[in-house]
Amino acid sequence: MDRKINRRETLINSQSLMAGYIEAMNTWKADEQELNEKRQSLSIRLEQIQQQAVEDMAKARQAETDAATAYAQAVAWGDTEGEKTANADAQKAAKNLANAAEHDRRQGLIISALKQELATVDQYIVEAQEKHRGIERDALWLSQTVLEEKWNEAAKSLFEVGGRLWANYNLLGLDQVSLLKLAVPQEGETVGNWTWHQLSERSRNYSAQDLLQLNNTGDMKRQ
Template sequence: MNEIDRLTVRRNKYLSEAEEHHAKIAPLEMLLEGDEVLEADRLCQIRSEYNTLKLPYDSSKHHAWLLDAQITRREQLLNQETLMAGYIESMTNWRADEQELNEKRDSLSTRLNQIQQQAEEDMTKARRAETDAATAYAQAVAWGDTEGEKNANADAQKAAKNLATATEHNRRQQLIITALEQELVIVDQHIAEAQREHLAIQRTAMLLAEKVLEEQWNEKAQTLMDTGAKLWAVQRMLGGDQLSLRRLVLPKEGEGFDTWDSRELSERSGQYSVQDILSL
């Protein structure tokens, strides 16, 4: 049985114990949370019994949680290459989606700006034509230019029709503008989603990388400790002191909060003979 299987057996044992404890707690929870009015002595007795039973239940659940974390860690380390490849592929896909959405957004924004600008120019031109026709008519009247008055009146009627046409066209353009703006909102939401997913997967990948690097650190720290133990041993054999090595403290990464220090160096140094030292 490998380490993961052994941990799984222990975790399942604690979970089974927790279920047994919960089976005894459940009736008491129903009484405490129910609508039935209980006498003070009876209520105190139930609460006391509930608290007594909940302690081993919480303990079993906690131990199961700790073991589950250890199992997950070992499974991730065992499958690190496959997991990391999957994370990187997913991140690449989400980044590609974001790029495609940004290109779509740029296209929509360009078209929206073009339509907005054209709508403004069309209305400005139509209003100016009507104003110019009215001004020409007024000037013709002021100067008694009958022919000019007649022409200006015709121009004014034409400008009024053009303005009405431009106004209707502008109304349709505003509908298109509104639709484009709504589409931009939707695209922005998809972009935000792609960014969130990318960051979430990136965080998961970095947590896996952290576990892998912790194990690599521990392996290299153990190698350093073995070398330090040999150095400690040879210095002792030569009758010297290990002044610098006595200050050594190496943290153990990952599970627990252990450290390797000079005490362990001293203990390890005892396993090396002269032959071990000289076979560099």
């Protein structure tokens, strides 16, 4: 009984319930879009920092290598002034490399923080998607209930016409062979099929005079 009452209430309030579901889904979809935009921004920034860090370290190492090469060449050719210049360049390159290494360490911390933030955003995206799917599923259950009710109403209308047709067959003395195989499933509260038995029952409601009113098939007698 409680299930039937709940179903009736759901059908009565179906429009407002569905509007609430749609609004909630739109909200979570907007949240997901905003999070995806944030994720894209973070990803771009992370890639830029990682690339810059690699380039800075590569330049610093290359500068130290070039200074060492110049020093070795100056020594080999006995170039005293060149040796002094190369030695000064080597010391400068070593200092720059040390600074670059420290900068790279700090950049590494920033990169780790960005990766952590990305992981957090990804988690929020998953949560938003799960919330959306959950609400969507509830909305589909509501749609299922409404469609079942519409199906049953359409089937009842069909069987009212079928009852008139069955009565017409009887009055003409014809067999209803084509309708004997009819089986239309009931949805929702009741499990079962509507068959020719229901047609036969409904046919008793109609007289020949009723059947001659061709324009009144939409205003039919119901059990």
